[in-house]
Amino acid sequence: xxxxxxxxxxxxxxxxxxxxxxxxxxxxxxxxxxxxxxxxxxxxxxxxxxxxxxxxxxxxxxxxxxxxxxxxxxxxxxxxxxxxxxxxxxxxxxxxxxxxxxxxxxxxxxxxxxxxxxxxxxxxxxxxxxxxxxxxxxxxxxxxxxxxxxxxxxxxxxxxxxxxxxxxxxxxxxxxxxxxxxxxxxxxxxxxxxxxxxxxxxxxxxxxxxxxxxxxxxxxxxxxxxxxxxxxxxxxxxxxxxxxxxxxxx
Amino acid sequence: xxxxxxxxxxxxxxxxxxxxxxxxxxxxxxxxxxxxxxxxxxxxxxxxxxxxxxxxxxxxxxxxxxxxxxxxxxxxxxxxxxxxxxxxxxxxxxxxxxxxxxxxxxxxxxxxxxxxxxxxxxxxxxxxxxxxxxxxxxxxxxxxxxxxxxxxxxxxxxxxxxxxxxxxxxxxxxxxxxxxxxxxxxxxxxxxxxxxxxxxxxxxxxxxxxxxxxxxxxxxxxxxxxxxxxxxxxxxxxxxxxxxxxxxxxxxxxxxxxxxxxxxxxxxxxxxxxxxxxxxxxxxxxxxxxxxxxxxxxxxxxxxxxxxxxxxxxxxxxxxxxxxxxxxxxxxxxxxxxxxxxxxxxxxxxxxxxxxxxxxxxxxxxxxxxxxxxxxxxxxxxxxxxxxxxxxxxxxxxxxxxxxxxxxxxxxx
Numbered sequence: 029x030x031x032x033x034x035x036x037x038x039x040x041x042x043x044x045x046x047x048x049x050x051x052x053x054x055x056x057x058x059x060x061x062x063x064x065x066x067x068x069x070x071x072x073x074x075x076x077x078x079x080x081x082x083x084x085x086x087x088x089x090x091x092x093x094x095x096x097x098x099x100x101x102x103x104x105x106x107x108x109x110x111x112x113x114x115x116x117x118x119x120x121x122x123x124x125x126x127x128x129x130x131x132x133x134x135x136x137x138x139x140x141x142x143x144x145x146x147x148x149x150x151x152x153x154x155x156x157x158x159x160x161x162x163x164x165x166x167x168x169x170x171x172x173x174x175x176x177x178x179x180x181x182x183x184x185x186x187x188x189x190x191x192x193x194x195x196x197x198x199x200x201x202x203x204x205x206x207x208x209x210x211x212x213x214x215x216x217x218x219x220x221x222x223x224x225x226x227x228x229x230x231x232x233x234x235x236x237x238x239x240x241x242x243x244x245x246x247x248x249x250x251x252x253x254x255x256x257x258x259x260x261x262x263x264x265x266x267x268x269x270x271x272x273x274x275x276x277x278x
Numbered sequence: 279x280x281x282x283x284x285x286x287x288x289x290x291x292x293x294x295x296x297x298x299x300x301x302x303x304x305x306x307x308x309x310x311x312x313x314x315x316x317x318x319x320x321x322x323x324x325x326x327x328x329x330x331x332x333x334x335x336x337x338x339x340x341x342x343x344x345x346x347x348x349x350x351x352x353x354x355x356x357x358x359x360x361x362x363x364x365x366x367x368x369x370x371x372x373x374x375x376x377x378x379x380x381x382x383x384x385x386x387x388x389x390x391x392x393x394x395x396x397x398x399x400x401x402x403x404x405x406x407x408x409x410x411x412x413x414x415x416x417x418x419x420x421x422x423x424x425x426x427x428x429x430x431x432x433x434x435x436x437x438x439x440x441x442x443x444x445x446x447x448x449x450x451x452x453x454x455x456x457x458x459x460x461x462x463x464x465x466x467x468x469x470x471x472x473x474x475x476x477x478x479x480x481x482x483x484x485x486x487x488x489x490x491x492x493x494x495x496x497x498x499x500x501x502x503x504x505x506x507x508x509x510x511x512x513x514x515x516x517x518x519x520x521x522x523x524x525x526x527x528x529x530x531x532x533x534x535x536x537x538x539x540x541x542x543x544x545x546x547x548x549x550x551x552x553x554x555x556x557x558x559x560x561x562x563x564x565x566x567x568x569x570x571x572x573x574x575x576x577x578x579x580x581x582x583x584x585x586x587x588x589x590x591x592x593x594x595x596x597x598x599x600x601x602x603x604x605x606x607x608x609x610x611x612x613x614x615x616x617x618x619x620x621x622x623x624x625x626x627x628x629x630x631x632x633x634x635x636x637x638x639x640x641x642x643x644x645x646x647x648x649x650x651x652x653x654x655x656x657x658x659x660x661x662x663x664x665x666x667x668x669x670x671x672x673x674x675x676x677x678x679x680x681x682x683x684x685x686x687x688x689x690x691x
Contacts, residue, residue, distance in 0.1 A: 034420055034568035039553035041573060047556050062619045065461035065535040066452075066558050070573070073452050076445060078569050081424045085438070103416075106429035106436060134385040136407030152382075 041078060044070045113161045116180070124157045145170065148186050155194075160187045236270065387584065391478060394591030396599070397450040402439045409582040410589075411437050413565030423565050426577035435565040437577050445576045446589060449560045450596035452574055453536065456558075457483060457600030460615040460680055461535030464488060465590065466548065469541050471583045476540065479590040483597020486534065486683060497533050497551040504531030507683070511621065514608040514678045522679075525624045532681055533557065538593055540586050542571050562589060617679045625679070 039046070044067070051061055087104045118125055134152070142150045144166035148159045160183050167179035202212070214222070385407075395404065405411065413419070413427065413435035428438035456463060463485035467476035473489040480487035496503050509532065511522040537552050539545050542561040549571045552559045561572030564580045579585045607614065 036422070036568065037550070037553055037570045039556075040549065040559055040571060043553070043556045043558055043573060060619075062616065064556070065459050065615065066456055069452055069455040069459065070558055073448060073455065075573050076448065076575070077425075078575065079422050081421070084424065085428055087429055101424065103424060103427040103430050103435060106431040132385055133407040134383070136401075136403030136405075 036079075041075055044074070110161050110165060113164055113176075113180070114157065117157045117160055117184070120184075121157065127156065129156055130154055148183070148190055155187075155190055160184060232269075232273070236273065239270065390584070390587040390591055391474065394478065394482065394595055395588060396595035397447055397454075397592050400443055400446055400450075400592060402443060404588065405439045405442055405578070405585070408585040408588045410442055410578040410585040411439050412579045412582065413437050418566045420566055420568055422569050423563065423567070423577065426563070426569075426575075427565065437565065437579065442576065442578050445574070446578075446592060449538075449574045449576055450592055452558070452560065453483065453538070453593045454596040454600035454603075456536045457485075457597040458604045458614060460604060462486065462532060462682075463536045463538065463597060464534040465538045465540075465593075466492065466545060467540035467586065467590070468492070468544055472540055472586060475583070475587045475590040479538070479594035479597075482591070482594030484601050485594075485597055492545055492548040494547045495551075496548075497555045497557070500531045500533060507531065510682050510684045511679050512682045514613045516605065516682075518684075519679060522621075524628070525621065529620055529624070529681075532683070536560070538590075539572065540590065541580055543567050543580070546571065560593070562586065613678050615678065615680065618681065621679050621681070 047064060047067060051063070054061065081101045084101065084103045087106055138150075138152045141152060142162070144150070144163050148163055149155060150159065153159065163186070164176075164179045164183040167174050167183065168176055171179075206212075411428070415434055416430055419427075419435055423435075426437055426441045428436045430436065453463065463480075463483055464487070465476045465479045465483075465485055466488045467473070468489060468491060476487045476489050479485070493503055509526050509529075511519045511526070513519055533555060534557060537548070537557055537559045539549065539559060539561045542549055542563065543566070549559055549561065553571075558573040559571075560574045560576065561567075562580045562585075563569045563572070563575040563577050567580065569575045569577075576589060578589060604614070
C-alpha cells in the first residue's frame, strides 16, 4: 500500500483563529452570524503545543567531553539495571527463552503486588527468568554484603528447585492420566525415529535407481557380458539387499 | 400410561417446573414416589382419575352421554410456581457456592465493553496494561512526535504515558463540553476490529459513528452526497418536534461539530476536509502519524485494539456526562446553546407566511359573511371570543430547536 507522505497541516490547529477572523471581518457586517457550537469550548480548552522538540527525558549522563549537541534532542535508549542480569541469565540458560511467556496484564498493577523478599513465585506473574532477575536485584539491594555473583547463585538454585518441582508435577500428572485410561501421542524420540525411517526408505529407493542407472551405462560401454562382480566389486551386500527388496516387493 | 419416577423433587425440574404438568399429575407422582421407589407402575389416565377422585361436586351423569358437555381439557392449567422456583434456585446456589475451585479474576477483552472506563479511571497503569505506550520502530518515526516519546526500547519508541494521560483528559473535556452545548459528535474508526469500539463510544455519547470508508467530499461536497438522509428536530429536552417536515426536506445536510478519529493515518482525507470546514478533530497519534492533522492529538498506540477501546470508552463516557449535564440544566431552564440560524430563519419565514395566509383566509371569510348578510338583509353578527387565530406552524416561544439524526435500529444492539 502506498502511503501518502505526511504533509504538515496548519488549519486544524488554527480553527479558532480562522473562525474569529471570519466573524470579525464580514462582507455583510449587518447580517448576524452564529458562533459555531465548539467556539467557546476551543477558546477555553486550547489545543496543546505541537511540532516543537523539547529536551527529551534523560536516561543517561552525557560525557563532559562532548561539545556538539547533535543528538541532544533525540529520544534516548531506556537502560535498566536488570538488563545486565537478564543478559547473563539467558546466556547461561538459553532454553529458558524457548518457554512461552504470557505478557498480558490485567490491570497493570502486578508490580504493586510483588514482594521479592518472599520468593520467586509472585501472584499474577508466571515463573520465568524475569522472576530470577527481580529476586536477584532485591537481594543485591536489600541484603548488606551481598554481591551480584552470590545473589545470582542463590536465586538460580531456588529457580532450579521450582522448575524441578514443575517437571515432577508433569510426570506425575501423565502417570495419573495413564492410570485412568488416557493415552498420549508419540514422544519426541518416537517422532524422530519415524522421520528417520521415512528418510531411510527414501534413500533406499534412490540407491536402487542409481544402481540401475550405473549398470545400464556399463552395459552400453561393454559389448560382452557384464561381470557383476567386476562391475561392483564392493557392493555384494547391496546386491543382496536388492534381491531381498525385490522378493519383498513381489 | 406408564409413569416412571423421574425425580420431580430434585434436579432441574425443581428449579424450573414445567407448566405442562397439572396439579393432579404432580399429586399422583408425589404419592407414587413416597410408596414405591424406581419401579415402573402402570396407572390409568391421571386426568380422568383426578376428575373421578377430586371433584365430588361434578355432574353425576358422565359427560360422555351429554351432547352439551364440554370436552375435557387436554392441558390442565398449572399454578404459577415462579416465585417458589426462584427461591429454591437461590437457596441451591447459595448452598453450592463454596463447592469447586476459586477462579482468580483474569483479564477478558470484553471487560472494557461490559464496564467502560471514564475520564476519572484513566491511570498510567491502565494505559500501560492496554499497551498504549508501544510505538513503532525507530526508523519509521515522525520527528514531530519527539515531544511525546519517553525513550527507545527493543528497537521501538516508547510513548510517554504521562503525555497520553494528559492529552486524553484534555480531549475528554472537549468532548464533554461539546456534548453539553448540543454539538453533533462523530466517532470514526475504519480499521477491522474497531467497529465495536466506535459504536459503543457513539452509543454512550449519543453521537454518530463511522466504521466504513469515508466517502471523499462528504463535508466539502455535502450538498451532493448527503441529501436524503433522515434528520429530526429536537428541543432542549431532546424531545422530537413535529411541524418541521418542510424545513427538513429543504435544508442543507448536517456536518459534525466534533470528529474523533481512531486511525488518522487512513483517514487523512476526512481530516483534511474537517480542516477546510473548520471542524475540530481529535485523533490517536502514533509515533509514525503526523500530529498536525488533528486539533487535539492523543499520543497513543493506534495498532492496539485494547488501547483504542480504552480511549474510545473514556471519550464516550465524557460525552455521556456532557449530555446528562445538558439535560439536567435544561430541566432548570438553563440552555447553553442557541437555535441554529437555518432553523430560526425558516421558522420566522414560515410563521410569517402562515400568518399572512391566515389573515387572507380571515378576510376572505369576513367578505363572504358580509356578502351573505347583504343578500339576506340581516346585520352582520359580531363574532364572539375572537382571540388570536391559531396559525399553522405557530411555534412555541422560549424554546430552542436543533437538528439531530434519528436513532437507527443498530443502536439498540
